[in-house]
Amino acid sequence: MSLTKIVPSKPIKLYCSIICPWAARTWIALTQANVEFEYIEIDLKNKPEWFLKEVNPGGKVPTLKYGDDYLIESAVTTEFVADLLPEAKLLPSDPFELAQSRLMADRFMEFVFPAFRKGLYQGDVAGLSAELFDGIEKFEPYLINAKPFFGGSDHPALAEILVAPFVSRLYLAIESGLVDSATSTKLATDPKYAYFNTWAKNLIASPGVVGTFDKTTNLEQIKERLAPK
Ligand SMILES: N[C@@H](CCC(=O)N[C@@H](CS)C(=O)NCC(=O)O)C(=O)O
Structure with missing residues (x-):
């Protein structure tokens, strides 16, 4: 893995939880892709009000912020990472x-x-x-x-x-x-x-x-x- 991280075209934030396997999907993809992103841990037993109000009223992780926009659902957010960063080769070319x-x-x-x-x-x-x-x-x-x-x-x-x-x-x-x-x-x-x-x-x-x-x-x-x- 190269030491220089990929800089995405817009900032990426991942609202995540260490214990959530669904959120881990996107966390792994971002980590393996070696891209810059901000990790934000959400306490699922005591969700912050700002998370529910400003980020995801559904209250679930993963939630991914790309620039000013939000994406939810781990299959979608993880596939987004793969599509956004072709250099990470997360999708077979064939x-x-x-x-x-x-x-x-x-x-x-x-x-x-x-x-x-x-x-x-x-x-x-x-x-x-x-x-x-x-x-x-x-x-x-x-x-x-x-x-x-x-x-x-x-x-x-x-x-x-x-x-x-x-x-x-x-x-x-x-x-x-x-x-x-x-x-x-x-x-x-x-x-x-x-x-x-x-x-x-x-x-x-x-x-x-x-x-x-x-x-x-x-x-x-x-x-x-x-x-x-
Ligand atoms: N179908 C969702 C499932 C995500 C999910 O269930 N996340 C759990 C943590 S593992 C969660 O955020 N739970 C909080 C809640 O439901 O209030 C996905 O794939 O993203």
Whole structure:
């Protein structure tokens, strides 16, 4: 990554939250693209009045400000970053590969995200374990040539950035012992899941993810979610 940051044609501000996987999508894209932007952390449990009044009456992160204009919805804000900064190469140049990568992200949300939702949103750890492996098997055919990233790319592109925050949080929960050890052992050692596992590890270790993922704060939040009510 070059040391000189890209200066965008208009100033970019990202209203974000360290614990929000949806907001992390755009945060990762901006970080990986090595562009200048201002990060603004929003306390979701105690949202500032100015945020609701002046920025986003819907109260959600991510919200992206570009010049004087606002964009919401993480799929939209992240794609905007990719479109705005072609030099960051967040979109495969071949239209067919781009379409395949979009399908990959869709299938991740269809097949693997349910395990995330069960565990990390609904606090159902057994449900996470029960759904994870079937989900990975259904997803894998869409993860084409992940060597190390989709389509043989040397860096994660938009489609992978869209799924990365869910991958990193799933692994954090599993590897921190919050999910039963049979699940973590199976994921780490069963050759059936090696292709997915290697890709997931590469994604988690990529600079955009590392630079935006506060493991301590996220782990605290995941534990809170999993605590018996
Ligand atoms: N569909 C939205 C979901 C964003 C979202 O749910 N953000 C949560 C934090 S993870 C939020 O802002 N919650 C505050 C609220 O709903 O009041 C997106 O993809 O941007």
